[in-house]
Amino acid sequence: MDSSSSLKIVSKSFVKPKTIPEESKQPYYLSPWDYAMLSVQYIQKGLLFHKPSLDSIDTLLEKLKESLAVTLVHFYPLAGRLSSLTTETPKSYSVFVDCNNSPGAGFIYATSDLCVADIVEAKYVPLIVQSFFDHDRAVNHDGHTLSLLSVQVTELVDGIFIGVSMNHTLGDGTSFWNFFNSWSKIFQGQESNKGDADLCLKNPPVLKRYIPEGYGPLFSLPYSHPDEFIKPFESPILKERIFCFSAETIKLLKAKVNQKCGTTSISSFQSITAVIWRCITRARRLPAEQETSCRLAADNRARMYPPLHKDYFGNSISALRTAAKAGELVENDLGWAALTVHQAVTEHTSEKVSQMIEQWLNSPFIYHIDRLFEPLGIMMGSSPRFNKYGCEFGMGKAVTLRSGYAHKFDGKVSAYPGREGGGSIDLEVCLLPEFMEALESDEEFMSLVSS
Incomplete structure (x- = not known):
């Protein structure tokens, strides 16, 4: 594989839920498990497909955006941003999701001169694969200024890679793959039910957060500034x-x-x-x-x-x-x-x-x-x-x-x-x-x- 292979970002946009759920107007609170994730990185997983026969990549991108907008109705916190409340005395730092003051989930279209074989047949995963994902090296606390969900669609010579970066304070692997599968089902459903965009999910996410009895809904950390508990991590050469x-x-x-x-x-x-x-x-x-x-x-x-x-x-x-x-x-x-x-x-x-x-x-x-x-x-x-x-x-x-x-x-x-x-x-x-x-x-x- 040519070491000069590169990636070009063609466009960046945001996707909001197709309709705004009433409950999204309230703060969306986090559980203790979610707080514990603030200093780790986003979940980044993606799938590589053979390129279908397309009249135009724009048609696929549009369908992906449309189905994402419907999926975000069910997963509306992913379209929000993190927000904090702090006090100096006593030291207190609280985090929640604000679904009202956000441009939505990120959506990026990129191109690469790589082929599917360059990824599948390489003995070691090529480093360029890391550029198929947005929010590289970001920690979850960065979700105050970065989207909590970002999708990057990278067009290869003969393939399509869909890379999803999801803020880990919003969910774990089970939640991530429930979202990814739901988005795919809604995409497929829109293909077969032309015009019927409001598709029901067989397994909708249960969004009500686990809050231990007698606590919450807003928890606080014993800090007054994120520098006291956020520690970025740099991987060694692997x-x-x-x-x-x-x-x-x-x-x-x-x-x-x-x-x-x-x-x-x-x-x-x-x-x-x-x-x-x-x-x-x-x-x-x-x-x-x-x-x-x-x-x-x-x-x-x-x-x-x-x-x-x-x-x-x-x-x-x-x-x-x-x-x-x-x-x-x-x-x-x-x-x-x-x-x-x-x-x-x-x-x-x-x-x-x-x-x-x-x-x-x-x-x-x-x-x-x-x-x-x-x-x-x-x-x-x-x-x-x-x-x-x-x-x-x-x-x-x-x-x-x-x-x-x-x-x-x-x-x-x-x-x-x-x-x-x-x-x-x-x-x-x-x-x-x-x-x-x-x-x-x-x-x-x-x-x-x-x-």
Whole structure:
């Protein structure tokens, strides 16, 4: 691929909800989980499609904007901006979403001289992919001046990339993919119901924010200025590669792990997590006594008591942590690592979730990437359960999925459903170059990889 490949921004505009919901005239409050996200980066995920036969790209852009305007009626907070209330004595900093004083969600059209093959066939994800997303390096607190949602449509020589950047204080991966799928469904619906723009969603977002009983609706942080709690994060130079695992490989791996442990309860995802944790630890050649951690992003919706609705729009995740000494992780078999991961998940009960919320209410904290993700550990983000390839926008199934600059560090792994479906999984692995090279030489790991 030509290193001189570049991206050209052709146009920028804003999209407002097609009709203004009455409730959007009130402040939209945030939950404790949302506040904790203020210093991390936007969620940036996108899909690459083969270019359909178009009379004009303008027609596609117009349809995307029209369907986005309808989708924003259902997801109206995404068209707003963050707003703050502060006091000096006592120190207090409160944030909410103002849906009235905002130009709307961002919409960008860009062009690139790249081809689909330049992205799909590259061994490592090309750096230029990061420019397929708006709000590069922005933290969520920047949503005071930046749009909370920004869509960038990049036209390639033979493809279309739709990159979505969503402010993480507004929602987690479940919320993000609910939005993306809803937008695609409304797009498809408008294609088949000409003139019928007010389409109902089968799974509309539940926008009512989770506010613990006896609290809120407006929470406050013990600060008077954002400089006291906002810490931007700069990624080191990383190699980023997508490793694909077939449905058959995953099925056999899960069976093998459960057999070793004399159980049937260890999941496919826990099994693949154990593999990547062991193999990255081995690639780093850590001293036997060195502790290494494994974190997993866990959805709390079903773990709450009473449970939150599965379509709850907002943040409802915890970063579960388990750890082991490098020696015991590498010297014991795969079943040992899988059981360690499994225990961390099973111990994450509704009581644990309640304790974490209580802890935040007593002493509010903000996540910082450099503290949340330890240098000698791994962090499993995203989920192969999200319906990512269901977003088609009239262009058929996406060729592949890619992410932006956000939340990338040595040991960050994002799990996506494989394009073939059926339980296949793709892992997007970010490592320092020397560790990536060692991982690619790891026989145990590479014997499981299909491409």
